[in-house]
Amino acid sequence: MLLSKLLIEGATVVTMDAENHVYAPGDIICEDERLVYVGPSQQRLAWQPDRVIRGEGKVALPGFINAHTHAAMTLLRSYADDLALKPWLEEKIWPLEARLTPEAVYWGTLLACLEMLEAGVTTFADMYFYSEETAQAVTESGLRADLAPGLTGTTPDADKRLAAAADFVRRRQRSAAGRITARLGPHAPYTCPRPFLSDVVAAAKELGCGIHIHLAETSAEVQELQAQTGFTPVGLLHEILGREGPVPVLAAHCVHLSGQDMAYLKADGIGVAHNPGSNLKLASGLAPLAALLEAGVKVGLGTDGAASNNNLDVLEEARLAALLPKLATGDPAAVPARAALRSATLGGAEALGLESRIGSLEEGKQADLVLLDEGRAHLVPRHDVISRVVYSARAGDVDTVLVAGRILLEHGRPTTLDRAKILSEAQKQAEKLVG
Structure with a gap:
């Protein structure tokens, strides 16, 4: 699903930029494949996104x-x-x-x-x-x-x-x-x-x-x-x-x-x-x-x-x-x-050699990002967000994934891949190999 204008609103945004900016709450705007705004949450009266993702209770990170x-x-x-x-x-x-x-x-x-x-x-x-x-x-x-x-x-x-x-x-x-x-x-x-x-x-x-x-x-x-x-x-x-x-x-x-x-x-x-x-x-x-x-x-x-x-x-x-x-x-x-x-x-x-395109949430870079769900017992209380991500977070906390502005995982479910078919076919291929 590629949206031309997407707003992620009110998340804790960990940019991993040179200044180590963290915005809480913060907003992210994607237009087509790119990030056009990463910063503090703000009211926008004239701008209308095609879709809004509510970021409360989520940590937004570079993919x-x-x-x-x-x-x-x-x-x-x-x-x-x-x-x-x-x-x-x-x-x-x-x-x-x-x-x-x-x-x-x-x-x-x-x-x-x-x-x-x-x-x-x-x-x-x-x-x-x-x-x-x-x-x-x-x-x-x-x-x-x-x-x-x-x-x-x-x-x-x-x-x-x-x-x-x-x-x-x-x-x-x-x-x-x-x-x-x-x-x-x-x-x-x-x-x-x-x-x-x-x-x-x-x-x-x-x-x-x-x-x-x-x-x-x-x-x-x-x-x-x-x-x-x-x-x-x-x-x-x-x-x-x-x-x-x-x-x-x-x-x-x-x-x-x-x-x-x-x-x-x-x-x-x-x-x-x-x-x-x-x-x-x-x-x-x-x-x-x-x-x-x-x-x-x-x-x-x-x-x-x-x-x-x-x-x-x-x-x-x-x-x-x-x-x-x-x-x-x-x-x-x-x-x-x-x-x-x-x-x-x-x-x-x-x-x-891709640092000019990906790796941090900065305006002009590709919209590759992940949202982690903070509503898990192992991520509470919410003290230092970097420490919680590194020392406490798990793969199962991933809620949403975007690559080049396209939503590939939403609420933990893939949008581009047939999960059941992949698991079944991979098992068959593995059995052929070892058989």
């Missing part, structure tokens, strides 16, 4: 951004749990992924879109296979997505796959009315040897796009690459970027970093997708989030795939992002609630 996931891995949720990354990948996930079909990826992605929509996620960054089917699911859902066809350089057809991925980027960049952006997705330095990774970076530069890559996820990965090449994963990418030319990079995980690595991330303008839930579940380690933020690195939050998390709830990631550094550093203020919420919104937009 949450899932900066790293593998959407169709919803089909593998709960299939291979309680394993470290290497055996999880090599013994369980990769053999099953070899059996994936385009139809499976389509329905698995629709399931992910439904789950993220119900959790207030309006944008996600995906790296996976059968990207055309992923794009089709995104188009139907109404969500915004940054899509990267997954690439490895260790197979005989690696160059052919790179050419196909480049073609996908050309065709899908700014598709779905501008809601889809595209980049190349080299999996990681340990699956993309140095010459192939150089080719990917060179191709991205030629295409004018970025890359999405896993970096420094485990200590074993770092040690093995250093033994083979003399570089850390971040150091190797820095060397390639310096030689092939700068391209935008979205780097997932970045758990095991040296001070020099963090300096490279900052110098190269690399956006980091921090995945605390997945890192915990796979025992990959505690990423130095406080140090990354202190160094001025762009940091967003990701869930990773639902096979290693096991959900796509960015609010949960924000809570972990705030809590884990307190334990790791012994400092309860290491990553305060506001910094964690920023990583779930504007920080994610910065990591994706």
Whole structure:
């Protein structure tokens, strides 16, 4: 449902802008796809909206951004749990992924879109296979997505796959009315040897796009690459970027970093997708989030795939992002609630290079936003709104979601997706995979 003039009236509006404005009560006006007013509630005698949403008892926030996931891995949720990354990948996930079909990826992605929509996620960054089917699911859902066809350089057809991925980027960049952006997705330095990774970076530069890559996820990965090449994963990418030319990079995980690595991330303008839930579940380690933020690195939050998390709830990631550094550093203020919420919104937009369009509620930006219902016992009393969102709110509190001014979730119910059909078809596809 796209309304040309929509007024959200009387909500507690958390803008996440540079001045950290919170308006209580506040109003939001959307015209077509954009925000044209965000500020204190005021009387309007001459202006008539097409629709008014009463915001009393609601918190309005920028839509949450899932900066790293593998959407169709919803089909593998709960299939291979309680394993470290290497055996999880090599013994369980990769053999099953070899059996994936385009139809499976389509329905698995629709399931992910439904789950993220119900959790207030309006944008996600995906790296996976059968990207055309992923794009089709995104188009139907109404969500915004940054899509990267997954690439490895260790197979005989690696160059052919790179050419196909480049073609996908050309065709899908700014598709779905501008809601889809595209980049190349080299999996990681340990699956993309140095010459192939150089080719990917060179191709991205030629295409004018970025890359999405896993970096420094485990200590074993770092040690093995250093033994083979003399570089850390971040150091190797820095060397390639310096030689092939700068391209935008979205780097997932970045758990095991040296001070020099963090300096490279900052110098190269690399956006980091921090995945605390997945890192915990796979025992990959505690990423130095406080140090990354202190160094001025762009940091967003990701869930990773639902096979290693096991959900796509960015609010949960924000809570972990705030809590884990307190334990790791012994400092309860290491990553305060506001910094964690920023990583779930504007920080994610910065990591994706989309901060001029999304990530905060500011006039001129896209009307991507979420309304949380404050009428829940765990959100009362209403003291600091940022603390309540980060430390108390849940995905089930999401009431309304808009993307580009279109209502995709209303009173907790999707308007663009057939929930029952998606759940049924995704179950069938999952059973085919594991059967």
